[in-house]
Amino acid sequence: MNLYENEIVEWRRRFHRVPEEGWTEFETTAAVIERLESLGFAVKTGTDVINPEAVMGRNPTLVKEAEDRARRAGVPETVLRRMAGFTGCAGEIDTGRPGKTVGFRFELDCVVTGESDSPDHPPVREGFASIRPGLMHACGHDGHAAVGLGLAHWIADHLDELQGRFVLLFQPAEEGVRGAGAMAASGIADGLDYLFAAHAGCEFGPGEVGVLTHGFLATTKLDVYYEGIPAHAGSDPEKGRSALAAACQAVTSVLGIPRHSEGASRIAVGRLVAGEGRNVVPAHAFFQMEVRGATQAVNDFMTAEAVRIIEGMATVYGIRCRIEKAGEAAVFECDEECVLILEKAARSMPAVSSVRRFTTERGSEDCSMLARRVRSKGGKAGYFCFGCRHCGHHRPDFDIQDTVSLPEAFGIFVRIVQLTSSRAV
Ligand SMILES: [Zn+2]
Numbered sequence: 001m002n003l004y005e006n007e008i009v010e011w012r013r014r015f016h017r018v019p020e021e022g023w024t025e026f027e028t029t030a031a032v033i034e035r036l037e038s039l040g041f042a043v044k045t046g047t048d049v050i051n052p053e054a055v056m057g058r059n060p061t062l063v064k065e066a067e068d069r070a071r072r073a074g075v076p077e078t079v080l081r082r083m084a085g086f087t088g089c090a091g092e093i094d095t096g097r098p099g100k101t102v103g104f105r106f107e108l109d110c111v112v113t114g115e116s117d118s119p120d121h122p123p124v125r126e127g128f129a130s131i132r133p134g135l136m137h138a139c140g141h142d143g144h145a146a147v148g149l150g151l152a153h154w155i156a157d158h159l160d161e162l163q164g165r166f167v168l169l170f171q172p173a174e175e176g177v178r179g180a181g182a183m184a185a186s187g188i189a190d191g192l193d194y195l196f197a198a199h200a201g202c203e204f205g206p207g208e209v210g211v212l213t214h215g216f217l218a219t220t221k222l223d224v225y226y227e228g229i230p231a232h233a234g235s236d237p238e239k240g241r242s243a244l245a246a247a248c249q250a251v252t253s254v255l256g257i258p259r260h261s262e263g264a265s266r267i268a269v270g271r272l273v274a275g276e277g278r279n280v281v282p283a284h285a286f287f288q289m290e291v292r293g294a295t296q297a298v299n300d301f302m303t304a305e306a307v308r309i310i311e312g313m314a315t316v317y318g319i320r321c322r323i324e325k326a327g328e329a330a331v332f333e334c335d336e337e338c339v340l341i342l343e344k345a346a347r348s349m350p351a352v353s354s355v356r357r358f359t360t361e362r363g364s365e366d367c368s369m370l371a372r373r374v375r376s377k378g379g380k381a382g383y384f385c386f387g388c389r390h391c392g393h394h395r396p397d398f399d400i401q402d403t404v405s406l407p408e409a410f411g412i413f414v415r416i417v418q419l420t421s422s423r424a425v
Helices: 003-017 026-038 060-072 077-083 141-157 179-185 243-254 296-317 336-347 367-376 402-421
Strands: 042-045 089-094 101-107 165-171 194-200 208-212 218-227 265-274 284-293 320-329 354-358 380-386
Touching: 003 026, 003 141, 003 402, 026 042, 026 060, 026 077, 026 089, 026 141, 026 165, 060 077, 089 141, 101 141, 101 367, 101 402, 141 165, 141 194, 141 402, 165 179, 165 367, 179 320, 179 367, 194 336, 194 367, 194 402, 208 336, 218 243, 218 296, 243 265, 243 284, 243 296, 265 296, 284 296, 296 320, 320 367, 336 354, 336 380, 336 402, 367 380, 380 402
Parallel strands: 101 165, 101 194, 194 380, 208 354
Antiparallel strands: 042 089, 089 165, 208 380, 218 284, 218 320, 265 284
């Protein structure tokens, strides 16, 4: 492995050891800021890269705890002040020569799942397993962020050979599709001619690269709060209004939303909590649900129907209702020019044995929100997957074989830079 590749594996293992969940990535963001600035990048963070009004699914209590933890871990107060409670950052570097503005997106957050302690699990064997119970980089974002830093180093070293400008986006809270919307709404990706992003694994094995044409499901995550009226269930039941009963009716009703003739859809209610005690008319209910659609129109239909039912059920039961959007992603539309760049980049890698175009209607990816914003301003977007041998994302035994898969991803990113920004072109 060369200098950059060694460094990438080191960063990946460092991030892997100390995972941070969405919107709490203070230590990871601080490390990225420090590194980017040492390489000569101008770094923006806090509300320069996150529009607070567009933030979804951010728990202020968790954020506060994570900020304190970062402080104790030695993150300087000046850096925390710049972040202003919002994780993520963007590094920009200009060659000073006219050319394209090329953007890259890398995620920072981990998954809320504990890591395997099996001695066969590579992070355990090599001594870099998560030190935080219940949290693990089980989706490869540690590798993505590490590749981003390796790419930043390479660009800084090769600036004389390049033209145009580069913007590296380090995005918080991809899990639950919460962060990209706020980053897009900040305007940080406006003016990009190209946006590229990648993911480890997915349906691709070692040596295989998938280039997305369009796909992933559009999705909307909703948090629903019902507030009823408490009363003694035995002596004054008529004075109460049951939030629990309303929530149960709403949940079974949303699950019955008809399918849409124009494409696949999904609906799930993953969590319902309600009530206070056996003999109290339940005054509170809370549930978390999501809808998805193969097109924006299908997803919008599912969302509108769910909202109509949830609000309607509140009226039926005479209770109050509040619905919060906790996450959002669009269908990822890629541009043919970017697909061709990615195919060429991937095919130039000796370690890559197969390159194929793909589309998928499984899962969602919130980089689609950044891509949509970039494309709405006249830019183009591309996305690829670099394979590895994994047993399933978000599992305690997920692994990406960093010494093999990350150099491959890094090589493809370097090639993208050369294909879009080389002075020789
Ligand atoms: Zn992921």
